[in-house]
Amino acid sequence: MSPESSAFFELKVIAPTRLLTEARVTELQVPGLDGYLGIWPGHRPLNACLGQGEIIFRTTDNREERVMIKGGVIKVETSKIIIMADLDEND
Amino acid sequence: MSAIIDLRRRIQSVRNSQQITQAMKTVATSGYRRAQRQVVARRPFWHTFPELVISLTRELNLAEHPYLQVRPEKRLLVVVITSDKGLCGAFNSNLLNMAAGFLGEKEKNSQITIIPIGKKAVNFSRNFSWPVAASYSDGVEKKITAISQSLGQYFDYEFTRQNIDAIYLLYNEFRSVVAPRLTVTRLLPLAADLSGRQVERLEPIWEQEASTIINYLLKFYLKIQLEHVLFESQAAEQAARMMAMENASRNAEEIISDLVLLLNKMRQAAITKELLEIQTTVEALQ
Numbered sequence: 001m002s003p004e005s006s007a008f009f010e011l012k013v014i015a016p017t018r019l020l021t022e023a024r025v026t027e028l029q030v031p032g033l034d035g036y037l038g039i040w041p042g043h044r045p046l047n048a049c050l051g052q053g054e055i056i057f058r059t060t061d062n063r064e065e066r067v068m069i070k071g072g073v074i075k076v077e078t079s080k081i082i083i084m085a086d087l088d089e090n091d
Numbered sequence: 092m093s094a095i096i097d098l099r100r101r102i103q104s105v106r107n108s109q110q111i112t113q114a115m116k117t118v119a120t121s122g123y124r125r126a127q128r129q130v131v132a133r134r135p136f137w138h139t140f141p142e143l144v145i146s147l148t149r150e151l152n153l154a155e156h157p158y159l160q161v162r163p164e165k166r167l168l169v170v171v172i173t174s175d176k177g178l179c180g181a182f183n184s185n186l187l188n189m190a191a192g193f194l195g196e197k198e199k200n201s202q203i204t205i206i207p208i209g210k211k212a213v214n215f216s217r218n219f220s221w222p223v224a225a226s227y228s229d230g231v232e233k234k235i236t237a238i239s240q241s242l243g244q245y246f247d248y249e250f251t252r253q254n255i256d257a258i259y260l261l262y263n264e265f266r267s268v269v270a271p272r273l274t275v276t277r278l279l280p281l282a283a284d285l286s287g288r289q290v291e292r293l294e295p296i297w298e299q300e301a302s303t304i305i306n307y308l309l310k311f312y313l314k315i316q317l318e319h320v321l322f323e324s325q326a327a328e329q330a331a332r333m334m335a336m337e338n339a340s341r342n343a344e345e346i347i348s349d350l351v352l353l354l355n356k357m358r359q360a361a362i363t364k365e366l367l368e369i370q371t372t373v374e375a376l377q
Contacts, residue, residue: 012135012139014135014136014139014140015136016133016136016311016315016318017132017133017136018132018133018135018136019132019135019136032298033298033299037298044295044296045294045295045296046295046296046297046298047147047150047295047296047297047298047301047304048297048298048299048304049298049299049303049304049307073143073304073307073308075143075146075147076295082139082143084136084139084140084143084308086311
């Protein structure tokens with residue numbers, strides 16, 4: 001990790017019907033189409049499609065949280081991550 | 092005497108109307124709360140989604156995507172969204188006036204097809220000779236997802252096959268309780284500004300083929316936008332109805348107090364007159 005990169009990401013997980021999560025996270029695992037991707041602070045910008053599975057992340061106060069998704073798209077930028085999630089729900 | 096009885100009847104009938112407007116206001120208020128909750132919960136997605144699409148297309152220079160093809164507007168598809176029910180002030184009439192102006196203007200250079208959503212828009216479309224591609228009324232608020240889904244597919248089909256050159260949405264956007272905002276949006280082609288291509292410090296990794304990701308997102312784009320607009324219009328409608336009924340109840344209150352004042356004056360005048368008559372009679376007898 002380069003010294004100027006911060007020790008956490010701003011993570012936003014957004015589903016069509018609601019904002020699922022907004023948190024500062026120190027590590028993140030997402031279900032990519034070819035298996036899970038692990039993302040730590042300082043990660044290179046990344047765009048990827050997500051498959052069905054769980055988003056697992058650890059917040060800055062060291063809590064582990066999980067969110068189930070059906071699919072989606074992740075966009076990783078220098079200090080923030082946006083996940084547009086598709087959920088299995090009927091509104 | 093008969094004048095007083097008439098007044099009493101009028102007061103009673105205004106009271107009855109007031110009860111109705113108050114009941115409708117209560118119903119609209121709860122409807123408004125629900126609609127507003129839905130709108131607020133969905134806003135993050137609606138706001139982030141186009142941003143994401145645009146920023147991805149920028150990184151890619153995807154000018155050749157069908158959704159971004161700007162053609163001369165020869166064949167237009169216009170979606171007009173109103174409510175099913177009335178009694179919501181100028182909500183529908185303002186929108187339909189704007190629609191008539193907009194369509195009249197566009198008609199000069201292009202062929203128009205319209206899709207009315209909501210009973211008032213359907214009635215509106217019957218007054219004109221534009222072809223109607225599809226129409227939705229009766230219980231639109233319960234079918235928003237289904238309508239968006241099917242219209243989204245239809246738009247995709249027609250636009251990518253170049254059967255239509257642009258799609259416009261005319262609707263009331265929910266801004267505040269006081270007044271909805273009349274809005275015209277171009278749904279397709281997308282107004283992505285590709286000129287200012289953002290250069291990230293690091294070229295991002297594309298886990299999949301870039302076009303796969305964009306297509307995945309764009310597949311949802313039309314549906315999401317339509318859903319957005321329909322939910323907004325619904326919240327605006329409920330807010331407009333709430334305000335209209337609030338005003339009606341207040342007017343009724345004013346009319347009642349005026350009438351009661353008049354009634355009391357007449358009643359007192361009658362009593363005075365009777366007293367005067369008694370007095371005169373007594374004096375005449377002495």
